[in-house]
Amino acid sequence: MSAEPLPVIRNFVGGTFAEPDEERCLTKTAPATGTPLAQVHEADRTLVDRAVRSARGALADGWAHTPVRERTALLRRAADLIEQRFEEFVAAEVGDTGKPVTQARELDVARAIANFRTFADIVAAAGQDSYLTDLPDGRQALNYAVRKPLGVVAVIVPWNLPLLLLTWKVAPALACGNAVVVKPSEETPSTAALLAEVLADAGLPAGAYNVVHGFGAGSAGEFLVTHPGVDGITFTGSSATGTAVMRAAAPGVRPVSFELGGKNAAIVFDDVDVDEALDGLCRSVFTNTGQVCLCTERVYVHRAVFTDIVDGLAERAGRLRLGDPFSAHTTTGPLISQEHRRKVLRYFDLAEQAGAKVVTGGGTPHLGPALDGGAWIEPTLWTGLTNADRPVREEIFGPVAALIPFDTEEEAIALANDTDYGLAAAVWTNDLRRGHRVAQRMDVGMAWVNTWFLRDLRSPFGGAGLSGIGREGGASSLHFYTEPTNVCVQL
Numbered sequence: 001m002s003a004e005p006l007p008v009i010r011n012f013v014g015g016t017f018a019e020p021d022e023e024r025c026l027t028k029t030a031p032a033t034g035t036p037l038a039q040v041h042e043a044d045r046t047l048v049d050r051a052v053r054s055a056r057g058a059l060a061d062g063w064a065h066t067p068v069r070e071r072t073a074l075l076r077r078a079a080d081l082i083e084q085r086f087e088e089f090v091a092a093e094v095g096d097t098g099k100p101v102t103q104a105r106e107l108d109v110a111r112a113i114a115n116f117r118t119f120a121d122i123v124a125a126a127g128q129d130s131y132l133t134d135l136p137d138g139r140q141a142l143n144y145a146v147r148k149p150l151g152v153v154a155v156i157v158p159w160n161l162p163l164l165l166l167t168w169k170v171a172p173a174l175a176c177g178n179a180v181v182v183k184p185s186e187e188t189p190s191t192a193a194l195l196a197e198v199l200a201d202a203g204l205p206a207g208a209y210n211v212v213h214g215f216g217a218g219s220a221g222e223f224l225v226t227h228p229g230v231d232g233i234t235f236t237g238s239s240a241t242g243t244a245v246m247r248a249a250a251p252g253v254r255p256v257s258f259e260l261g262g263k264n265a266a267i268v269f270d271d272v273d274v275d276e277a278l279d280g281l282c283r284s285v286f287t288n289t290g291q292v293c294l295c296t297e298r299v300y301v302h303r304a305v306f307t308d309i310v311d312g313l314a315e316r317a318g319r320l321r322l323g324d325p326f327s328a329h330t331t332t333g334p335l336i337s338q339e340h341r342r343k344v345l346r347y348f349d350l351a352e353q354a355g356a357k358v359v360t361g362g363g364t365p366h367l368g369p370a371l372d373g374g375a376w377i378e379p380t381l382w383t384g385l386t387n388a389d390r391p392v393r394e395e396i397f398g399p400v401a402a403l404i405p406f407d408t409e410e411e412a413i414a415l416a417n418d419t420d421y422g423l424a425a426a427v428w429t430n431d432l433r434r435g436h437r438v439a440q441r442m443d444v445g446m447a448w449v450n451t452w453f454l455r456d457l458r459s460p461f462g463g464a465g466l467s468g469i470g471r472e473g474g475a476s477s478l479h480f481y482t483e484p485t486n487v488c489v490q491l
């Protein structure tokens, strides 16, 4: 009996799915099982060029000047259509990533809908800056800025929150009248393709949303960011790739918006409600198998509650349920790939060499024959490491954290800020003054107090240092995706 052919995922250029080129095909495998899921057609330089030209064509054909009310209505229709095809998006996201189906429903696909609705609201309500200027001769001038779309925006996204991050960029870009060429991660091609169908059904003109599949260097990613027809690049991914993309953006002095990695700290004070802090830490260390740029990998704990926090977090880690991602009982999926698992396991070795005590985890689980080909890893906690050790300095991007004791507030702040990254932090305390005080001193883009990953999509999101350039969210997104022209009229 011959095996069923794999589904084929094609590039989307100029409003249609491009004819497949059988010679340039990559096989996408399921992270949970290691079995092939789909054949994905890799875009070559010519197809990427066509995608950029199609985007430029859509702008010239009028998309850039479409009235805001039409663009925002289109975004709302897109949100409604994702809602109608909700379970299809969930299944695609779970298949590609192995993340638990409950998470895909509650976080990933729900946020995609919210991204479209929120940016429709934000763009509809946006005003323009204006200043009445007093002149020396008693007359006045009126200054006002009009915001125009940036043009063709390259959207490069990773595999950890594929649809959430894609729509976080595509929704404001389209709302502002740009055309986009999207390069999803080679690991997660499916939801970007589904989104192409949704946007076409919502009435988006051909060419305003294009998808090119493939890898980064020497493939679709590089062809896109080096294309001179691209006017700006928004990228989420590793700091190393961010550096390469920045180099590619230099000719033409094109603007970039980067959300990169993190090595995020949590600080737990001795006045804390231990159970509440443990619930929060369990989420911040293990959500999405630790594969969120915001996840906590360093936990600084006041010495008075150190043992309670270490034991309590280990106990909660033991309650996580690894297994079939499509089961509603599963809390924790695999890592994205065997390659990524090898990287995380290297840090397990490094931690051992540095003298870490493995409080829980530290290896790969056996989940039965159906799942043993997957990229599974045990949720892992270490003590006995210091800020000098590589597993405490470098982004691991897995379900793992080092717990380190401290004695004073100043020491905790210094330890948390002792990093080349600057993305996020979480402070756990029942003393609200201390919460504000310490959060404000974190050298990060986002500091949470007594919570984690609580998002208001109107607030600025991004990081400093190795964690990125610029902010997106709310007005920050409108600023990145538009170019202002100030008009000065002497009255």
Ligand SMILES: NC(=O)C1=CN([C@@H]2O[C@H](COP(=O)(O)OP(=O)(O)OC[C@H]3O[C@@H](n4cnc5c(N)ncnc54)[C@H](O)[C@@H]3O)[C@@H](O)[C@H]2O)C=CC1
Pocket (backbone or CB within 6 Å): 156, 157, 158, 159, 160, 183, 184, 185, 186, 214, 215, 216, 217, 218, 220, 221, 222, 225, 236, 237, 238, 239, 241, 242, 244, 245, 259, 260, 261, 262, 292, 293, 340, 343, 395, 396, 397
């Ligand atoms: N948001 C975050 O903080 C993320 C961090 N990572 C970290 O990065 C490590 C490597 O994971 P990768 O998937 O390889 O991340 P990556 O940053 O290399 O990939 C992200 C996206 O960039 C594309 N890309 C790669 N090289 C490119 C280039 N030269 N030009 C244009 N596009 C390019 C990729 O195809 C993908 O779509 C992970 O182990 C993890 O530590 C990975 C994903 C997200």
Ligand SMILES: O=C(O)/C=C/C=C(\O)C(=O)O
Pocket (backbone or CB within 6 Å): 160, 161, 165, 168, 236, 237, 259, 291, 292, 293, 294, 455, 461
């Ligand atoms: O926008 C959000 O709420 C989350 C963003 C997460 C990332 O940028 C990431 O994990 O890379």
